[in-house]
Each structure stands twice: as structure tokens, then as C-alpha cells.
Amino acid sequence: MDIPDASSRVGVLDKAAMILGTLTSGPFALAELAAITGFPRATAYRLTIALERHRLVARDARGRFVLGPRIAELSAAAGEDHLLTAAGPILNSLRDTTGETTQLYRRHGEMRLCIATAERTTGLRDIVPVGSALSMKAGSAAQILLAWEEPERFHQGLQGARFTAATLGGVRRRGWAQSIGEGEPGTASVSAPVRDPSARVVAAVTVTGPIQRLTRHPGGQLAQAAVDAAGRLTEVVSRP
Incomplete structure (x- = not known):
């Protein structure tokens, strides 16, 4: 061809x-x-x-x-992506703190792309391979990546979504999002925003696990850890 x-x-x-x-x-x-x-x-x-x-x-x-994972590795090795370079250690630390699988997502068109992950080493895991493209219509990471969008893109993103404008208003007020069985039955997650120097949301840090461990109120136990990890990545992105 x-x-x-x-x-x-x-x-x-x-x-x-x-x-x-x-x-x-x-x-x-x-x-x-x-x-x-x-x-x-x-x-x-x-x-x-x-x-x-x-x-x-x-x-x-x-x-x-x-x-595949080599895409992210090559991007980091090129020295042009401070976010990816720093993501590994920070996601590993977040995994160790929470005991759950962690991911980093970026928006790519109408999908969200997993660009880094740290998998839980034992027990039941929620595995999302690096490179996976997931829906922007469900999940706490999708909420984060849409919540601060410009009005037109914001309202377009809500069409067919499993969350509402009111849900995203709550995300903006508290600075984190949670999902219970929204993207995958039986799975819960909590996400927080990573911002660039102009305060634009460029990625979402996510902690994911089964509802039986995270409960139906995962934000209560995981939000602060996710926000702290996202804050550390924001510092990296903001460096000259």
C-alpha cells in the first residue's frame, strides 16, 4: 500500500x-x-x-x-518528556503507599492513553498495559481529563458519558475524581490531575483496584495519596 x-x-x-x-x-x-x-x-x-x-x-x-511499552521508553530516553521520565518512580511509590495498581493517562483525541503503569505485585490486580487506549466516557481518569476542558469540548465530552456535568463540578471543587464500576464492572479507581506551567491539565494519575478492596467510597482512603503523587509530577512538568 x-x-x-x-x-x-x-x-x-x-x-x-x-x-x-x-x-x-x-x-x-x-x-x-x-x-x-x-x-x-x-x-x-x-x-x-x-x-x-x-x-x-x-x-x-x-x-x-x-x-507497546517501548514507545514510552523511547520518548523518555529522548529527554523531551519530563513527565514520563519521572512517572515510573512516582507511580511505584504510589503503588507501594496504596498497595494498588497505579497508572498515568493522557488524553489522545477521544480516547485516554495509558502511558505508564506500576502493577500491584501480588493478589488480584487490575492490569492496563502501557499503550492501552480507553474510553473518555467512563472512569475517574476520564473525569479528570475532561473536567477542566474548554466549554465546547466539555459539553461534547459529556455526550454518552457515564458521568454528568454535576459530577465533574464536584471533581473541580475537590481536585480529584473517583469511579465505582464505571469503566469496568467490579473495579474502582481514584484519579488526580497533573498540570503544566499554565495550570492546564495534561495527565491523570490513577489508583485502581477491585471494589471489594477499595470499597464504594475509594476517595476516602486513596484521594490524598493520588493528589500528592499528581502534585509531584506537576512539579516535574513545571521545571524549565
Whole structure:
């Protein structure tokens, strides 16, 4: 398949780049990936498996293809993303403090992308692989990433969402969000905003676990830890 606007004249490289570009709005099953790129199914499978071996592509809990952890590692290694560079230690510390899995999300179009995670090491875990693209219509991270948006985008984001404008008003007042079975049945989460030097929300720090551990009021036990971790990441982003 030709890629007129970005062709390097190295066909296999162009195809691999198209797959990675497509997955920025994933996750996608193989059939979906082949349909979007226009590649034959066998070609899409061969290239995607090769990218997976290099950790540029991974799979979510349902076996769908997502961007892999190597993407985030390369971004951090380039020295251009202070947020990702600092995220690992801070998410690890938050995991150790709360005993639960932690994630960092950024908004990407109409999805939220998991760009870093620290998994709970024992017991029942809630695993969201780095690169997973999740809905902006449910979950505490989605609430954080939408709550401070400009009015037009704010109201568009509420269409079909499992939370309301009143919910997001509460998020803005207290500075954190919680979700109980909103994004995934049986799962609860608490999120807090990471801001850039102009105070714009650029990411959401999230603590996730089963409702049976976090209860139906997870903010009571996790909000302060999430807010503190997000504050440390905000300090990193604000550095010159």
C-alpha cells in the first residue's frame, strides 16, 4: 500500500509506521487493524507480530493490539518528556503507599492513553498495559481529563458519558475524581490531575483496584495519596 504523504520508499517501514500510527487511536483487533490500514490480513498480522517482538506493540486484556511499552521508553530516553521520565518512580511509590495498581493517562483525541503503569505485585490486580487506549466516557481518569476542558469540548465530552456535568463540578471543587464500576464492572479507581506551567491539565494519575478492596467510597482512603503523587509530577512538568 502506498503512503503518498509520508513515504520513505521503504515499503515495510512505511507499513509498520502506518500500523503504529493507527494504534494511537486503538486498541484494535487484527481484523479491524487490517480494515483501517487497507493491508491484507496476513500482512497486518506479520508486521504487527514483528512490532510486538520489539515491544513497540502489545496486547490488552482482550487480546487487541495497542501501542507497546517501548514507545514510552523511547520518548523518555529522548529527554523531551519530563513527565514520563519521572512517572515510573512516582507511580511505584504510589503503588507501594496504596498497595494498588497505579497508572498515568493522557488524553489522545477521544480516547485516554495509558502511558505508564506500576502493577500491584501480588493478589488480584487490575492490569492496563502501557499503550492501552480507553474510553473518555467512563472512569475517574476520564473525569479528570475532561473536567477542566474548554466549554465546547466539555459539553461534547459529556455526550454518552457515564458521568454528568454535576459530577465533574464536584471533581473541580475537590481536585480529584473517583469511579465505582464505571469503566469496568467490579473495579474502582481514584484519579488526580497533573498540570503544566499554565495550570492546564495534561495527565491523570490513577489508583485502581477491585471494589471489594477499595470499597464504594475509594476517595476516602486513596484521594490524598493520588493528589500528592499528581502534585509531584506537576512539579516535574513545571521545571524549565
